[in-house]
Amino acid sequence: MCGIIGYAGRDEAAPVLLDGLERLEYRGYDSAGLALFDRGGALALVRASGKLAALRGRLLEEMEQGLDAHGTVGLGHTRWATHGAPTEPNAHPHRSMRGTYTVVHNGIIENYAVLRRELEGKGVVFASETDTEVIAQLLEQTDTGSPLETLRKALPRLEGSYALGVLYHTDPETVYCARRQSPLLAAKIETDEGTAGTLLASDAAALLPYSREVYRLEDGELGALRADGMRFYGMDGTEHFLQPMVFSRHVTAADKGGYVHFMRKEIDEQPEALRRTLAPLLQKDGLFLGQGEAALRDPDGIRRVLFLGCGSAYHAGLVGAALMEKLTGIPSAAELASEFRGRKPRLDRHCLAVVISQSGETADTLAALRIAKEQGARVLGVVNVEGSSIAQESGCVIPTQAGLEVAVATTKAYSTQLSVLYALATRLAELRGDAGPGFLREFTQALRRLPGQAAAALHTSEGTVRDWAAECQQAQHTYFLGRQLDYCAAAEAALKLKEISYIHAEAYPAGELKHGTISLIEPGTPVLAVCCQPEVAAKTRSNMEEAHARGAALYCITAEGIPHAALAAERRLVLPGTHALLTASLAALPAQLFAYHCAALKKCDIDQPRSLAKSVTVE
Secondary structure (H helix, E strand, C coil), X not given: CCEEEEEEECCCHHHHHXXXXXXXXXXXXXXXXXXXXXXXXXXXXXXXXXXXXXXXXXXXXXXXXXXXXXXXXXXXXXXXXXXXCCCXXXXXXXXXXXXXXXXXXXXXXXXXXHHHHHHHXXXXXXXXXXXXXXXXXXXXXXXXXXXXXXXXXXXXXXXXCEEEEEEECCCCCCEEEEEECCCCEEEEEEECCEEEEEEEECCHHHCCCCCCEEEEXXXXXXXXXXXXXXXXXXXXXXEECCCCEECCCCCCCCCCCCCCCXXXXXXXXXXXXXXXXXXXXXXXXXXXXXXXXXXXXXXXXXXXXXXXXXXXXXXXXXXXXXXXXXXXXXXXXXXXXXXXXXXCCCCCCCEEEEEEECCCCCHHHHHHHHHHHHCCCEEEEEECCCCCHHHHHXXXXXXXXXXXXXXXXXXXXXXXHHHHHHHHHHHHHHHHCCCCHHHHHHHHHHHHHHHHHHHHHHHHHHHHHHHHHHHHCCCCEEEEEECCHHHHHHHHHHHHHHHHHCCEEEEEEHHHCCCCHHHHCCCCCEEEEXXXXXXXXXXXXXXXXXXXXXXXXXXXXXXXXXXXXXXCCCEEEEECCCCHHHHHHXXXXXXXXXXXXXXXXXXXXXXXXXXXXCCCCCC
């Protein structure tokens, strides 16, 4: 969610920090700020509510009024509001009352209210409503004259999660840092003359333009970054020597490539993302999951499969669970990671937990992963970010090769998650002998054709879906229907629409429509049905007729081979023919376009919808 960038080097810090914040914009934020030491060692602090343009404008205004912002050490932050409204006083960085410590923070301090009352009792005056300011004030009250020693004394008092960047008023050459349960990375800027600077960030996207080697702090580690290098320590003061993660390629500044919005570009990138993801899995002799094969050893010992995720990742899990149970007969279910962690699940070594996350840092999903591991389950990660916490802690991972996804509402990450889950279920069915060679050949060939079919579906859907959006953009409520895999697709379609167009949208298993929800259908209410499963198409059509009889404006995404004459919807979109078990992938594409065009017609902020964040690192 929030973004951290820190820099200690030879060049001016402000441009480096602003560049880093731009690369973190996709995570979602509602205010931003910079703190840096000027050439005389004094701290310059600039903050603004709103987007980075507001921060840049404020910085220029203050420099015109005499602010010295030409130092070479500093911190930047983009904030997604949790404690306190998205106002300038609540924006990071936060300074302690006497200016001893300046702090940026990702995460949640759960006992901040108790600490705040304690500090106020000692005469501390707070300037914000945030939990983060408590950290700055606590450090000042605990100050020993050594920032690292102060951090070691103060941090154990914090309950919750944090990634911290810290500046100390008498040490203008160093950025200090600490981490617990919230990602924090560092990198060195190397030149022919040696180290020219160091960087701190909450996301590798801000570091990779400078270095392919990234150092990941572990829980409980502290660090000190200077222009000539960086050092890391445990909470007991012992020095730690971290091994870098080497990334396969640089991530350059995100480029819209001529598109108006990143989301539209990323929708069109899905066929190629599917090809990249499936290529290493579809070997000449059949499926092979690479590192993921380790999770499938002793396949007959797997007696339960859980798919854990949040948001779109959970919807991908719904598809995975339905497919897994159909192909293998193993009892399978998708669970919301945020709910899973709140109850007392009973798992054992016979359970395979498939943990799904685009960012690899989703807090609830990471917590669910840890519960699964503690209880002895096999854990398999499906993530898009190499080196992320979930990738590191899963033990084995099948990566999605979606590439950088900038728009908050996921498109290509979701599609590639589905493709991995198709391969996983099929491979396990093969290893267990649950599927015959004829089916395996047929389904594998269908997977090979999927990227091309996705390209065709995007091409043929555009005009029809744009017309649908023109009819529905002013709707107050919309309903999405489907059965079995079609319901999974409907759930993701509804989420996309409400995420970016702010139209209220709900998805229901079609058979549940008459159990209450049908009372909300009025003349003109848009109802979009997904009807691609031949086994249940007739029943879905009956539910569509029920909605139509009550005046619904009925739309239908269907597939070749479903008898169109029996469909109640006058407005139909027919997807290219594919295996029935893969239709959720193709149905997602017009649904994404529908949401996009509704939002565009309403002039919504499509890439960064209000109140949403790309990487949900808080609970």
